[in-house]
Amino acid sequence: MREVPDYWRIADDVIADVESKKLKPGDRLPSIAELRATYDVSHGTVQMAYARLEALRVIRRQQGKGVFVTDPKTWMREP
Structure with a gap:
Protein backbone atom coordinates (compact mmCIF):
# COMPACT_ATOMS: atom_id res chain seq x y z
CA MET A 1 0.00 0.00 0.00
CA ARG A 2 1.34 3.45 -0.93
CA GLU A 3 1.71 6.11 1.70
CA VAL A 4 -0.21 9.34 1.16
CA PRO A 5 2.08 12.36 0.54
CA ASP A 6 2.24 14.87 3.39
CA TYR A 7 0.78 17.69 1.29
CA TRP A 8 -2.21 15.52 0.41
CA ARG A 9 -2.71 14.59 4.09
CA ILE A 10 -2.64 18.25 5.15
CA ALA A 11 -5.17 19.19 2.46
CA ASP A 12 -7.40 16.26 3.43
CA ASP A 13 -7.27 17.34 7.08
CA VAL A 14 -8.39 20.86 6.14
CA ILE A 15 -11.21 19.47 3.99
CA ALA A 16 -12.31 17.17 6.85
CA ASP A 17 -12.33 20.16 9.24
CA VAL A 18 -14.55 22.09 6.82
CA GLU A 19 -16.89 19.14 6.30
CA SER A 20 -17.22 18.65 10.08
CA LYS A 21 -17.79 22.42 10.49
CA GLU A 34 2.31 27.13 12.02
CA ALA A 49 -1.13 21.58 0.25
CA TYR A 50 -2.41 25.14 -0.11
CA GLN A 62 -5.49 37.21 0.08
CA GLN A 63 -2.08 38.79 -0.31
CA GLY A 64 -0.92 40.27 2.96
CA LYS A 65 -3.97 38.99 4.86
CA GLY A 66 -3.81 35.21 4.85
CA VAL A 67 -5.57 32.10 3.63
CA PHE A 68 -9.31 31.74 4.17
CA VAL A 69 -11.92 28.98 3.88
CA THR A 70 -14.42 29.44 1.07
CA ASP A 71 -18.11 28.57 1.21
CA PRO A 72 -18.40 24.76 0.90
CA LYS A 73 -21.47 25.20 -1.29
CA THR A 74 -19.10 26.30 -4.06
CA TRP A 75 -17.07 23.09 -4.02
CA MET A 76 -18.76 20.32 -1.99
CA ARG A 77 -20.91 17.75 -3.68
CA GLU A 78 -24.16 16.57 -2.17
CA PRO A 79 -23.85 13.06 -0.68
Whole structure:
Protein backbone atom coordinates (compact mmCIF):
# COMPACT_ATOMS: atom_id res chain seq x y z
CA MET A 1 0.00 0.00 0.00
CA ARG A 2 1.34 3.45 -0.93
CA GLU A 3 1.71 6.11 1.70
CA VAL A 4 -0.21 9.34 1.16
CA PRO A 5 2.08 12.36 0.54
CA ASP A 6 2.24 14.87 3.39
CA TYR A 7 0.78 17.69 1.29
CA TRP A 8 -2.21 15.52 0.41
CA ARG A 9 -2.71 14.59 4.09
CA ILE A 10 -2.64 18.25 5.15
CA ALA A 11 -5.17 19.19 2.46
CA ASP A 12 -7.40 16.26 3.43
CA ASP A 13 -7.27 17.34 7.08
CA VAL A 14 -8.39 20.86 6.14
CA ILE A 15 -11.21 19.47 3.99
CA ALA A 16 -12.31 17.17 6.85
CA ASP A 17 -12.33 20.16 9.24
CA VAL A 18 -14.55 22.09 6.82
CA GLU A 19 -16.89 19.14 6.30
CA SER A 20 -17.22 18.65 10.08
CA LYS A 21 -17.79 22.42 10.49
CA LYS A 22 -14.72 22.76 12.68
CA LEU A 23 -13.69 25.35 10.06
CA LYS A 24 -16.34 27.68 8.66
CA PRO A 25 -16.45 29.92 5.58
CA GLY A 26 -14.26 32.96 6.15
CA ASP A 27 -12.15 31.31 8.85
CA ARG A 28 -8.46 32.05 8.52
CA LEU A 29 -6.18 29.04 8.21
CA PRO A 30 -2.94 28.78 10.17
CA SER A 31 0.16 30.36 8.67
CA ILE A 32 2.64 28.27 6.72
CA ALA A 33 5.02 28.42 9.68
CA GLU A 34 2.31 27.13 12.02
CA LEU A 35 1.40 24.25 9.72
CA ARG A 36 5.09 23.43 9.21
CA ALA A 37 5.45 23.04 12.98
CA THR A 38 2.19 21.12 13.40
CA TYR A 39 2.94 18.58 10.67
CA ASP A 40 6.77 18.70 10.87
CA VAL A 41 7.07 19.30 7.13
CA SER A 42 8.86 21.75 4.84
CA HIS A 43 7.65 25.12 3.64
CA GLY A 44 7.23 23.66 0.15
CA THR A 45 5.01 20.85 1.43
CA VAL A 46 2.60 23.33 3.03
CA GLN A 47 2.68 25.44 -0.15
CA MET A 48 1.72 22.34 -2.16
CA ALA A 49 -1.13 21.58 0.25
CA TYR A 50 -2.41 25.14 -0.11
CA ALA A 51 -2.06 24.92 -3.90
CA ARG A 52 -4.14 21.73 -3.90
CA LEU A 53 -6.81 23.31 -1.69
CA GLU A 54 -6.87 26.40 -3.88
CA ALA A 55 -7.27 24.27 -7.03
CA LEU A 56 -10.20 22.50 -5.36
CA ARG A 57 -11.62 25.95 -4.42
CA VAL A 58 -11.61 25.08 -0.71
CA ILE A 59 -9.51 28.13 0.16
CA ARG A 60 -8.71 31.56 -1.19
CA ARG A 61 -5.52 33.49 -0.58
CA GLN A 62 -5.49 37.21 0.08
CA GLN A 63 -2.08 38.79 -0.31
CA GLY A 64 -0.92 40.27 2.96
CA LYS A 65 -3.97 38.99 4.86
CA GLY A 66 -3.81 35.21 4.85
CA VAL A 67 -5.57 32.10 3.63
CA PHE A 68 -9.31 31.74 4.17
CA VAL A 69 -11.92 28.98 3.88
CA THR A 70 -14.42 29.44 1.07
CA ASP A 71 -18.11 28.57 1.21
CA PRO A 72 -18.40 24.76 0.90
CA LYS A 73 -21.47 25.20 -1.29
CA THR A 74 -19.10 26.30 -4.06
CA TRP A 75 -17.07 23.09 -4.02
CA MET A 76 -18.76 20.32 -1.99
CA ARG A 77 -20.91 17.75 -3.68
CA GLU A 78 -24.16 16.57 -2.17
CA PRO A 79 -23.85 13.06 -0.68
